[in-house]
Amino acid sequence: MTGPVRPGSAPEHRGRIALAGLLGGIATASGVALTATSGWLIARAAERPLILTLMTAIVAVRTFGIARPVFRYWERLVSHDASLATLAARRSAAYEALLPLTPARLGRRRRADVLTAVVHDITDEVEAQVRVTVPVVSSAVAGALAIGFTTVIAPPVGLVVALVCVAVALVSVLAHRTEARTLGALVAARAEVVRVSELVTTQADQLRAIGAWGTATRWLDEAHDDVARATRTAVRGRALAAGTFLLVVATATIATAAVATGLELSNPVKALLVLTPVALADAIAPLADAMRARAQAGAAAARTDALLTQDPAVHDAGRAGPDGADTGPEPFGGLRLEAVTASWGGSGGSAVPGDEQADGPVLGPFDLDLSPGETVAVVGPNGSGKSTLLAVLARHLDPRAGRYETAADGRLRDVLTEPLDRARARVAVVDDEPHVFATSVRNNLTLARPGATDEDVLRALDRAGLGRLVPSLPDGLDTVLGAGGRGLSGGERARLAIARAHLSRRPVIVLDEPVAHLDPPTARSVLTDLLAQRRDTGDGGHPAVVLVTHRPEGLHLVDRVFTVTHPHR
Known part of the structure; x- marks a missing residue:
């Protein structure tokens, strides 16, 4: 560049x-x-x-x-x-x-x-x-x-x-x-x-x-x-x-x-x-x-x-819509990865701890298909490429080889040829260290969808298991959270990030070790609230969920489990 x-x-x-x-x-x-x-x-x-x-x-x-x-x-x-x-x-x-x-x-x-x-x-x-x-x-x-x-x-x-x-x-x-x-x-x-x-x-x-x-x-x-x-x-x-x-x-x-x-x-x-x-x-x-x-x-x-001056990890195919105008959300018919390999090699460092930067691939070849509303888990040992897979899904990293396609209107389309903004708008990411901004509860959530009403915010909080939090706060949705989420427990921070993902109304939610730092009872509670009930995105559908984890909590609630192995092993 x-x-x-x-x-x-x-x-x-x-x-x-x-x-x-x-x-x-x-x-x-x-x-x-x-x-x-x-x-x-x-x-x-x-x-x-x-x-x-x-x-x-x-x-x-x-x-x-x-x-x-x-x-x-x-x-x-x-x-x-x-x-x-x-x-x-x-x-x-x-x-x-x-x-x-x-x-x-x-x-x-x-x-x-x-x-x-x-x-x-x-x-x-x-x-x-x-x-x-x-x-x-x-x-x-x-x-x-x-x-x-x-x-x-x-x-x-x-x-x-x-x-x-x-x-x-x-x-x-x-x-x-x-x-x-x-x-x-x-x-x-x-x-x-x-x-x-x-x-x-x-x-x-x-x-x-x-x-x-x-x-x-x-x-x-x-x-x-x-x-x-x-x-x-x-x-x-x-x-x-x-x-x-x-x-x-x-x-x-x-x-x-x-x-x-x-x-x-x-x-x-x-x-x-x-x-x-x-x-x-x-x-x-x-x-x-x-x-x-x-x-x-x-x-x-x-x-x-x-x-x-680092080389970007993703190539942007262009602006959305004719003349750069966004044509709005499209119906989500699923996505598919076919023989995908990926690596963090190149200028700059890896974005994911545990994925070592190398010239060789750290993921793949890997196949995955995800239907609308489906919940899948991705498991594997440390360094096998789980987080790299999520980076590819979220369009934070271009694959080295293979195909990444999404279904819309009954046909498959290459995600890599889509405008980057549109591809990323399809996926909401929740990582293992969710950031809580030093602002109000409302503003922490509406970052995902600025036009959301208070009713939308409260509904998203309830879906994430925080329905009882707002009444207990001194100023309700206007309560200011401290830098780094002071005043919230680890479980509440994880739930707040999940509520933010729900509020975004994106058809795919990607969870990267969302309960990695929580004790087993809290982890089970958070994942049960997320996976045991189908969450409405607001347009009649349910978000598909991709859960990356190395813990057993929640695996019995998913539809399918994919195992990732290191490509050199």
């Missing part, structure tokens, strides 16, 4: 950033000219000339003093406007790139990693326009003007200023390389702190129960020590770069004074020349931070590309 557009790649944004750099260069050059002209004015005024001879310099000082903040403010407006516009475009492009990767290519990535990539990393990339491009262009413009100005007055001094600019460029390159080298260790150390902190906070009771609390806290202390060491290394590099910049300015000032002493120039002009390198310090100072931002942007771009 084509990678997302890089920051500032749009011509209009490149032009605006270039304009911002030019405006910043004028502001910086105005500051240099202000310092140099002020030096000339003070030195000339000390000679007590006629006041009229100083008027030009006085006006110039006022002009440069006004121009500096005006152009700096203008630069900020232009650069931030372009940066925010680019950020909005990049975020939209990132979300569009994530859609075909979800969930197959993102399953083994922590949510925090994905969120960091699409929020913080993209922000770091785009902010490089303001924090890197604009300061570098501004410094280059100011340096070029300073070289030209001093060369016209005194070519030897112009040569010194040119050498200063070359030295600054070399130090900037070295500073960037140092930052890039130390940044990797710092990022890795911080990631380890996050990982260990997450372990300690989420598994505190278990760690205490097995007497490993001291070991875990020692791991956390060691991780913090690694961060401190990496930070000290990075700070030393930044301090060295900043100090080197100041040393270059000091050396240039001394060299300019030595060169100017031997020139046939008036003392005020010599003062102007000597103060020029000093004034350039304002143009040089932002470069240390710019090199740091450049290193951060480079690392962020690498992480973002690693996420967004």
